[in-house]
Amino acid sequence: MDGFEVIPAVDVQDGEVVQLVQGERGTEKTYGEPIEAARRWVDAGAETLHLVDLDGAFEGERRNAEAIDAVVDAVDVPTQLGGGIRTADDALEILARGVDRVILGTAAVEEPEIVAEISDERPDSVVVSLDARDGEVVVEGWTEGAGITPVEAARRYEDLGAAAILFTNVDVEGRLEGVAADPVRELVEATDAPVIASGGVATIADVRGLRETGAAAVVVGSALYQGAFSLEEAKAVASQD
Numbered sequence: 001m002d003g004f005e006v007i008p009a010v011d012v013q014d015g016e017v018v019q020l021v022q023g024e025r026g027t028e029k030t031y032g033e034p035i036e037a038a039r040r041w042v043d044a045g046a047e048t049l050h051l052v053d054l055d056g057a058f059e060g061e062r063r064n065a066e067a068i069d070a071v072v073d074a075v076d077v078p079t080q081l082g083g084g085i086r087t088a089d090d091a092l093e094i095l096a097r098g099v100d101r102v103i104l105g106t107a108a109v110e111e112p113e114i115v116a117e118i119s120d121e122r123p124d125s126v127v128v129s130l131d132a133r134d135g136e137v138v139v140e141g142w143t144e145g146a147g148i149t150p151v152e153a154a155r156r157y158e159d160l161g162a163a164a165i166l167f168t169n170v171d172v173e174g175r176l177e178g179v180a181a182d183p184v185r186e187l188v189e190a191t192d193a194p195v196i197a198s199g200g201v202a203t204i205a206d207v208r209g210l211r212e213t214g215a216a217a218v219v220v221g222s223a224l225y226q227g228a229f230s231l232e233e234a235k236a237v238a239s240q241d
Helices: 034-043 056-057 065-074 087-098 106-110 111-119 150-159 181-190 203-210 231-238
Strands: 005-013 016-021 026-028 050-051 081-082 101-105 127-132 136-139 164-169 195-198 217-220
Touching: 005 034, 005 056, 005 065, 005 231, 016 050, 034 050, 050 056, 050 065, 056 106, 065 081, 065 127, 081 150, 087 101, 087 111, 101 106, 101 111, 101 231, 106 127, 106 136, 111 127, 127 150, 150 164, 150 181, 164 181, 181 195, 203 217, 203 231, 217 231
Parallel strands: 005 050, 005 217, 050 081, 081 101, 101 127, 127 164, 164 195, 195 217
Antiparallel strands: 005 016, 016 026, 127 136
């Protein structure tokens, strides 16, 4: 990644774009059809799209593959996809379908060598998702603690060939109450792998604050869908010297 990038999220549940509060089912707000949302962000200048199969994240099996495949076919920017990817074969099949990077969370925590296995076949294709609550990595749709800190985990996956670390602070995710920059900065300083921040972005000042941590990118969902600021405004802040 060159510079600091703002990446819109297209989270899919039951075939529709939704945003959850702190990853909790039942809190979702719905924002329409995935292809329509994806094209909207690309037309507004998105250089990458962050796609998540939320049903897959909770159930351990991809449930929105058809809808997400349609998004990948409909846009001409790189995509990264997470949610329900549990094996190397799953990941390689998804990459063969045209997704540029797979995002591994639970699978990487439970079987770290999967990162190396996929990266050996497709270099620069694995983003490891480190979702943290109270300073501990959580898995299984943010329902179970993994007994490891984000810094410890990031160092492990960097050594295994991860192309980037996606860090989601579950404590602030989806609440539109602002980011927590210190954990992001700590992670950036602890690893040479690019860090993609996620969780809590509510204002342009949050985007600026995350850029100043040294992160490579930020994923933004609710703030964009609810119109707190536009993607164009966020990109302008991201590109400032």
